[in-house]
Amino acid sequence: MATIATVELTSDLLSDNMSVIADTTLMKAGTTADDLDQIEYGVVEIATGDEFDLICSTPTATKASKLYVKNHSIDETYYIAITQNAQAIGKLYGGPNGSGDWMFIPADFHDAAADIAITSNGGTNKVEYALFHEGTALTTT
Amino acid sequence: MATTCGITISAGIAPGFGGISESMTLYQAGTLTDIDSTTGFQRRKLKATAAVDLITMASENIEPKDSVASKVYIRNIGDGRGNIDKSVGVTIGVNAERIGKLYGGDWMMMPLTCIDADDVTATPENDNTVVLEFVMFYEEA
Numbered sequence: 104m105a106t107i108a109t110v111e112l113t114s115d116l117l118s119d120n121m122s123v124i125a126d127t128t129l130m131k132a133g134t135t136a137d138d139l140d141q142i143e144y145g146v147v148e149i150a151t152g153d154e155f156d157l158i159c160s161t162p163t164a165t166k167a168s169k170l171y172v173k174n175h176s177i178d179e180t181y182y183i184a185i186t187q188n189a190q191a192i193g194k195l196y197g198g199p200n201g202s203g204d205w206m207f208i209p210a211d212f213h214d215a216a217a218d219i220a221i222t223s224n225g226g227t228n229k230v231e232y233a234l235f236h237e238g239t240a241l242t243t244t
Numbered sequence: 245m246a247t248t249c250g251i252t253i254s255a256g257i258a259p260g261f262g263g264i265s266e267s268m269t270l271y272q273a274g275t276l277t278d279i280d281s282t283t284g285f286q287r288r289k290l291k292a293t294a295a296v297d298l299i300t301m302a303s304e305n306i307e308p309k310d311s312v313a314s315k316v317y318i319r320n321i322g323d324g325r326g327n328i329d330k331s332v333g334v335t336i337g338v339n340a341e342r343i344g345k346l347y348g349g350d351w352m353m354m355p356l357t358c359i360d361a362d363d364v365t366a367t368p369e370n371d372n373t374v375v376l377e378f379v380m381f382y383e384e385a
Contacts, residue, residue, distance in 0.1 A: 106255040110351055112317055114247035114270075114381070116282050121379070123285070125319055127349045128330075135330045142257045167333075167347060171253065173266055180274045185355060190341035191362070193355025194273070196313055202269045204313070207251055208352045209336065209344025217341075233253070233264060 105129070105138045106235055108169065108207060131237045132167040139167065143234040146175075149183070149223035156218040157232055161240040164212045168236040170219060173205035174198075174228055181225035188217045197228065210234070246270075246278050247381055249317070249353060270381050273312035281308070283380045289324060290334070290368045290376065298336075299356075299364040299380055308358035308382035316364060316380045319351035324375035334374055337365040345369070346376075358382055 109126040129139040149155060162168050174183055176197025185192040185206070195204035211217060221230065250267040270279040283306055288298060299316065301308065308314055318336060322328030333345035336352065339362045346352060356362065368374050 106257060109252040111250040116247060121285055125351050127351055130330050133331045140257060179271060179276055188341050190339055191357045192338055193357055195355055204268050205251060205266055206354050208354050209346055211342050211344040213342060
């Protein structure tokens with residue numbers, strides 16, 4: 104079964120309301136019929152000030168991985184800062200009633216330094232993440 | 245005024261994975277005040293493999309506040325005439341860091357720092373026509 108990601112974006116900032124609905128089927132890199140078939144999913148709580156690599160395994164580089172991250176903190180002053188390879192990407196704030204920020208990005212993991220790292224700020228942030236990928240370098244016991 | 249964005253991921257990867265359905269309201273950083281500025285919905289046609297700035301943070305057309313709660317939505321809509329090639333992608337980057345590749349039909353929603361150096365870049369995989377739709381929401385400096 105395919106994995107399908109759908110977005111629905113609405114805004115009334117402009118004179119006319121904006122509404123965008125789009126979906127995509129998550130495929131392996133460069134293919135038109137071979138779906139992404141592996142997932143790493145988790146929920147973590149990170150104390151303020153701590154920085155961690157969100158993805159613990161090493162996804163195969165330069166593939167078609169997609170990463171979803173949501174901040175489930177209910178305090179709008181709490182946030183997680185996202186970095187990749189020391190490049191600051193942005194911040195995901197918490198919010199009441201499940202309104203906290205999320206992101207959904209293609210994740211390249213182009214080399215060992217390109218991990219997605221998160222830093223917790225304001226308090227303990229509860230973070231949900233899901234990585235859809237097509238292979239990781241598993242650790243031998 | 246409000247800007248909201250929902251995501252639904254339906255995945256048949258694992259029988260126990262029930263999918264993801266979440267929404268966020270785009271607030272100004274650390275508050276419950278709606279985000280107040282946008283670039284508006286845009287589309288950019290690319291025909292070469294050279295990297296281009298999709299969003300130039302130091303542009304005089306926008307004056308975003310740095311390191312707050314900005315977000316960008318980007319979608320690869322194929323050649324803009326209804327032909328979407330899932331096998332060819334456009335690499336999206338921030339500053340000099342490549343984030344990942346949007347294949348035909350793929351979309352992303354990502355937080356941004358909006359720091360002047362952190363332009364959002366797009367680098368097509370080949371010189372076939374590809375069109376990106378995008379909109380950025382930010383706080384006015």
